[in-house]
Amino acid sequence: MDLLRLAGVPGVGKSTVAWAIAQQLAADGVRLGYVDIDQLGMCYPGPDGDTDRWQLKETALALIAARFAVAGAERLIVSGVADPAEALSGNGHPTVALWLDADEATRRERLAPRGWTSAQLENALAVGSRETRDAYASWARIPTDGHSVEETAATVLARWGAGVAEAAPARTVEAASGRVIWLTGPRCAGASMVGWEIASARWEKGERTGFIDAAQLGFRWNIDHEVGAGNVAALHRLFSGAGARTTIVAAPFEIAPSDVRAAFPGADVLFVRLHADASTTRDRVRRRVGGDGPRVIGDDLIGASREVVEGVVATAMRQRQEPLREGEVLVETTGSTVAEVAALIVAHLAG
Incomplete structure (x- = not known):
């Protein structure tokens, strides 16, 4: 398996081009x-000696890349930020590293829709x-202005296809096992928002905690082997080894608790299944459609179209009717704010 790294600062288009x-x-x-x-480093506060989590993310990438290779991937695309001041770390696979560039005016235009404050x-x-300006010289640069x-994707593919760099040894990590809070449910039941709320509260208290969006670790094409739960487990072990006592996971309903137990043997996992009624689900989906x-x-x-919206709602309602799976605790989110649902789950943990 060979690997493409697309890096650059916010607004250059790295994720869009990679996708x-x-x-x-x-x-x-x-x-x-x-x-x-960026999905591999949501563990705060950062580990001692690695407060910006550069090393944590590079180590995580080596672990995840190894799992994709075992699953049968021929190629792995990785987008996201990288330490501009250092040479790229080895991940155990031949890698082409490209730094996408854009001038300030272009980046300002592209970042405007994100809703950031001035x-x-x-x-x-x-x-x-x-x-x-200061990016390490080993990064090959590709301008995206005016393209x-x-x-830009065609340019990147041509560079990737022109040859790969020497593979560097992957790092290994000795990891422990902390607690896992596994939040799931039908789509738009609120797992990601509630999980982020719980994690953010812990971060504000200075409690080192990991957050993982399982769906973001499972993107694969033309590969039969499921990688999501195993990738989450590898990242959880890394976070635990970095001192996180809890990892909060937002996961699709399709990943069953039995698959999680197989990926997390012996781990302390709390399964929380969130539900929302049809009206609430439809409202949340429509808001997502609008950005x-x-x-x-x-x-x-x-x-998405109205047909897609109604299809998502119909699927969610079918999943809502399915019996609780072994170990799941049900939390209804209809009529409650994200903060209220998070408080219920935290109270359950305390009890």
């Missing part, structure tokens, strides 16, 4: 995986300009 390349290769029948490295935007632009996503909430790669609800 476009993934879709193209998948259509061509390539056995392929995709991950955004101060957040200006800070991101200033830091981005500095990191772009469509398709044009409400955090934007994550692969979100097929952005701009």
Whole structure:
């Protein structure tokens, strides 16, 4: 398996271009995986000596890349930030590393829809300009100004296909096992929002805690072997080894508790299943269609049709009727705020 790293500062288009390349290769029948490295480092406060979590994310990538290779992937695409001041760490696989560039005006235009405050935007632009200027020389640069996503994707593919770098040894990590809070339920029941609320409260108290969006670790095409639960387990072990006593996971309903237990042998896992009624689910889906909430790669609800909305609601209602699976604790979210649902779960943990 060989690997493509697309890095750069916010607004250069790294995730958008990476996803476009993934879709193209998948259509061509390539056995392929995709991950955004930012999803591999949500463990706060950062480990001692690695407060920015650069090393944590690179180690996590080596672990996840190894799992994709075992699953049969021929290629793995990785987008996301990288330490601009250091040479790229080895991940155990031949890697081509490309740094996407864009001037400040282009980045400002692309970042505007994210809804950041003026101060957040200006800070991101200033830091981005500095990191772009000082990025380590080993990164090959590709400008994206004035180019469509398709044009940049074609340029990247040509560079990737031109040859791969020498493979470097992957790092290993000795990991412990902390508690796992596994939040699941039908789509738009609120697992991600509630999980983030619980994690954020712990971070504010300085309690080292991991957060994992399981769906973001399971992107694969033309590969029969499921990788999501195993990737989550590998990342959880890494977070635990870094001192996180709890890892909070937001996961699709389709990952059954039995699969989780197989991936987390002997771990202390609390399974929480969230439900919402049809009206609440429909409202949440429609808000997602309109762009409400955090934007994550692969979100097929952005701009979705009415038919898609009703299909999601129908599936959610069918899943809502399924009996609780072994070990699941039911929490109804209809009529409650995210904070209220999070408080219920925290109270259950305390009890």
